[in-house]
Amino acid sequence: MSARILVIDDEESLRFTFAAFLGEEGHRVVTAATLDEALELTGRESFDLVFSDIFLAGASGVDFLRRFHADYPAVPVVLVTGFPALDTATEALRLGAYDYIAKPVTQQTLLRVTRMALRFKDIQDEKRRVQAHIEAVFRGVKDAVVTVDRELRVVQFNAAATTLCEFSPLHLGREFAEKAKGCSGVCLDALRRAMDEQTDVEIPRFECRCGEGPTRIFTLNIAPLCQADGEGIGAVMVVRDETRLHQLECRLDERGRFHRLVGSSPPMQALYDLLEKLAPVPTTVLVTGESGTGKELVAEALHHMGPRKAGPLIKVNCAALSENLLESELFGHVRGAFTGAVKDSPGRFEKARGGTIFLDEIGDISPRMQVRLLRVLQEKTIERVGDSRPIPVDVRVIAATHQNLTEKIRRGEFREDLFFRLKVVNVIMPPLRDRRADLPLLVSHFIAAFNKKFDRRVRGVAPAVERLFMTYPWPGNVRELEHAMEHAFILCRSSFIDVADLPPELTAQAIPAEKTKSPADPDTLAQAITAALTQAGGNKAKAARLLNISRRTLYRKLDELGISLDP
Numbered sequence: 001m002s003a004r005i006l007v008i009d010d011e012e013s014l015r016f017t018f019a020a021f022l023g024e025e026g027h028r029v030v031t032a033a034t035l036d037e038a039l040e041l042t043g044r045e046s047f048d049l050v051f052s053d054i055f056l057a058g059a060s061g062v063d064f065l066r067r068f069h070a071d072y073p074a075v076p077v078v079l080v081t082g083f084p085a086l087d088t089a090t091e092a093l094r095l096g097a098y099d100y101i102a103k104p105v106t107q108q109t110l111l112r113v114t115r116m117a118l119r120f121k122d123i124q125d126e127k128r129r130v131q132a133h134i135e136a137v138f139r140g141v142k143d144a145v146v147t148v149d150r151e152l153r154v155v156q157f158n159a160a161a162t163t164l165c166e167f168s169p170l171h172l173g174r175e176f177a178e179k180a181k182g183c184s185g186v187c188l189d190a191l192r193r194a195m196d197e198q199t200d201v202e203i204p205r206f207e208c209r210c211g212e213g214p215t216r217i218f219t220l221n222i223a224p225l226c227q228a229d230g231e232g233i234g235a236v237m238v239v240r241d242e243t244r245l246h247q248l249e250c251r252l253d254e255r256g257r258f259h260r261l262v263g264s265s266p267p268m269q270a271l272y273d274l275l276e277k278l279a280p281v282p283t284t285v286l287v288t289g290e291s292g293t294g295k296e297l298v299a300e301a302l303h304h305m306g307p308r309k310a311g312p313l314i315k316v317n318c319a320a321l322s323e324n325l326l327e328s329e330l331f332g333h334v335r336g337a338f339t340g341a342v343k344d345s346p347g348r349f350e351k352a353r354g355g356t357i358f359l360d361e362i363g364d365i366s367p368r369m370q371v372r373l374l375r376v377l378q379e380k381t382i383e384r385v386g387d388s389r390p391i392p393v394d395v396r397v398i399a400a401t402h403q404n405l406t407e408k409i410r411r412g413e414f415r416e417d418l419f420f421r422l423k424v425v426n427v428i429m430p431p432l433r434d435r436r437a438d439l440p441l442l443v444s445h446f447i448a449a450f451n452k453k454f455d456r457r458v459r460g461v462a463p464a465v466e467r468l469f470m471t472y473p474w475p476g477n478v479r480e481l482e483h484a485m486e487h488a489f490i491l492c493r494s495s496f497i498d499v500a501d502l503p504p505e506l507t508a509q510a511i512p513a514e515k516t517k518s519p520a521d522p523d524t525l526a527q528a529i530t531a532a533l534t535q536a537g538g539n540k541a542k543a544a545r546l547l548n549i550s551r552r553t554l555y556r557k558l559d560e561l562g563i564s565l566d567p
């Protein structure tokens, strides 16, 4: 390897000899006769090695060494002397000379010392490169990195350790235990364990607080440092701040949806927790709550998230069929059971075998149907209409009603024994007005759904709509919101839904209660229904859409309010 070497000597013959010997080895040699000349050269160019006579005319090689070494500590300097003396040699080495050789210098000695000095410089250079590299990594990482020696004294730490764990230069060389007094001390115990057992230690997610700082969530990793012979010489500790990640994860845990149910409010979280427990078991479930609160979605979630998901989910609206029709629908019939029964036909219970049957509007079934249903729940068998042979059915039953069954039982309209059979677990749906915090999420959900359905690019609702939604009583619950959003999508021509795009009933009812009649007021309701029916030309489906209620609810209201449908 060719090196640049400076030879300083006031004797020209020695400069010449050194240059010749080193030149033969392929090195590039520059010579200087005086201290000033040498300093001028070293200020101008860089050298890999310097040989300097101790006695220079009017100066000393030690002076050169002192000044040169301060600026270029990595370049080895070999002092040469004609008058070797122990104290000069000691002083030279103390000042940082690499070596000290006596004249006359043979070619062999010169080349041997040169080789060793250059090798030493290579090693030093490499060490510095590695050091610089480590320091860059140390500085660059966001994790706090702290190294300790085998006595657990702080050796080094990076900038992140000062911000995260409040390390300061005062801690350098001091016992780690002293520093750990100001925090939870988890890291001290972990350090001791890593050192005692000479093993890596990881402490995931723990809370810690340094001094007056905020409480943070940290993950700690400690690796022992060993020499080549395996002897422990300390440890490196890496502390990662996972506070933000932890917060985000906690927020995610508050689920925003469960199967097709949307909402992240506390009542919905409680609902999801319950559904999670109910989905895997075959228990009969009764879902109660106001119309439009998502009772059917609950049945779907329980079915699709449970072990019967590969089986059928059969839905029956018990209020939509007359007693006889419902009986035949649910249990099937045999040929000749009644006029028109031309062949054997399985009922919905049989069709739901291995799956789930969802009996919606269960509160509306007749006393006779209640008895039949009770038998199915007790015996897990059905009998087709016109046949008394029991057919076993393995079906999970989920029933739903918007009615107050306890009240119906009190009035003698619903069997208490059936109620208790159905209500093994009662899932109660919260009305939308009790979970208004879900409105933004539901609104976004419907915007996304209707953007897709209508191929639109609606981006949101105007602040006035947000305010209106927050005060509106939502008697029709999520269904009403869904219909209102669909209505608005059809009218809205900009990328934000405005109050004018909403159905008039909604904007009218949003007027403070004292200025208008309550929507629940029977007179108002009857007027609204009659008006909607007139507007819809007697078409009930259309009238229900105009009122933002389901057809089922419309029928119920007509019944409750005694409005006749006959012309």
Ligand SMILES: Nc1ncnc2c1ncn2[C@@H]1O[C@H](COP(=O)(O)OP(=O)(O)OP(=O)(O)O)[C@@H](O)[C@H]1O
Pocket (backbone or CB within 6 Å): 260, 261, 262, 263, 289, 290, 291, 292, 293, 294, 295, 296, 297, 298, 360, 400, 401, 402, 478, 479, 480, 482, 550, 552, 553
């Ligand atoms: N939490 C919810 N998230 C998303 N959509 C919902 C939610 N609750 C209800 N909906 C929507 O509202 C509409 C009515 O829901 P669903 O039919 O399940 O209500 P319901 O309580 O069974 O009503 P009813 O008693 O009138 O039968 C559906 O279109 C449903 O998708």
